[in-house]
Amino acid sequence: MPSLDVALVRALEPWAERVRSRAPLPLCICWGDEPSAAVYLCAPPHEPTVRLTLRSPKALPALLSPSLESLGEAYVEGHIDFEGSVSEIIDTAWRLAELAAEEGADSAAAEAAVPAPSVLDRLMQRMATAWQDRQRARHTPGADRAAIEYHYDVSNAFYARWLDPAMVYSCAYFETGEETLAEAQQKKIDHILTKLRLAPGHTLLDIGCGWGALVLRAAERFGARCVGITLSQNQYELARERVRAAGLEDRVEIRLQDYREVEGRFDRISSVGMFEHVGLANLPQYFRRIHDLLADDGWAMNHGITSTDPDDGETPYGGGRFIDRYVFPQGELPHIGTVLTTMQRGGLEAFDVENLRRHYARTLACWSEAFEARAEELRRMVDEKRFRIWRVYLAGCRWAFEHDRIALYQVLCRRAGRPARELPWSRRWMYAPASG
């Protein structure tokens, strides 16, 4: 009987040959720690730089029909291990999944019997309606709170190990590209508050305030009176502690509150890295809520991740499904076109749009590198599964921003129907030095 290594090579060789002939990858696959044989996906004279070790037969389906979800799951569940740099591993996984999708599309196209367009249209219409109903129903305040708890309430110490000291958990702004992460996070906050023309005495609502960095800066350096809301208990506690330590309790209030429960009117509203949790079907109501909370002449900023699929599709090759299942349950990304359309439906006029995709690729590189550098310490802080999830999520999102699979937009808006004369002539104001 051949050894398991040899049997594996025999079983996988036809598939490996197909991969090598279409697009060789720097990968070798083996079984166990001391393999006597391996399957190579690179073509000579190239040597593999990534090694994938099978730990369980359960990994085989993921390998033979790879998607980012199935490979991610196999890694998270401990059915496979990788050796090599995490960014190269992610790149290899994307290329495997892409190749499998292409092969699947080739054979599906050959087999498909295409129904009449009218039948297809009706079916798609019904599916879209059913999908929207389901999505709206799943974003109850209770379900959203549980999803937030899952992601953000891991522990503050865990996040503190790989975020910047202010613990800003959103895309930074590298004005020159020379900044450290901490500097770029502060510049991002200043960029937002300057864009908002935040002035002393203004009231500011920060929806999804995280650990409080933006409201602290808005009160301290811009003289605003701020309310920050979050659904995460851990964030709420630390943000309040920080407000107390900064002596800003009279100017900053942190609340454990859902955006749907806030009342009152504010001169300025910021929402930074939060609207990804809202759900596509709820976007018009979310923007309507911002409209209702905004003073007549108020300004708001929505800063968030978007899909680059014009039909609001999830990140391809199972990447979106992996994120939904393991990282951000309930998270959904619209295309920037949908952001603008739903803003308008919510009664808001978008008047400035900036794409910061490059900045998020760099931010994620910083987070992922910090995570890798402290891997052993982080591994001891959480269980192995969570460690693996966060590890591939950070490296995977970095890849996705690098390769235009997702993007980051800042959109400034105000109540629709206001006079044109209130708008600035140019974008010069947003590059003025931050006040204070």
Ligand SMILES: C[S@@+](CC[C@H](N)C(=O)[O-])C[C@H]1O[C@@H](n2cnc3c(N)ncnc32)[C@H](O)[C@@H]1O
């Ligand atoms: C990625 S974090 C961004 C935090 C912060 N803005 C920053 O830049 O560091 C997302 C934030 O949105 C908050 N959030 C998500 N859904 C929310 C909801 N329905 N109501 C209020 N806050 C929410 C989370 O609690 C978290 O604070």
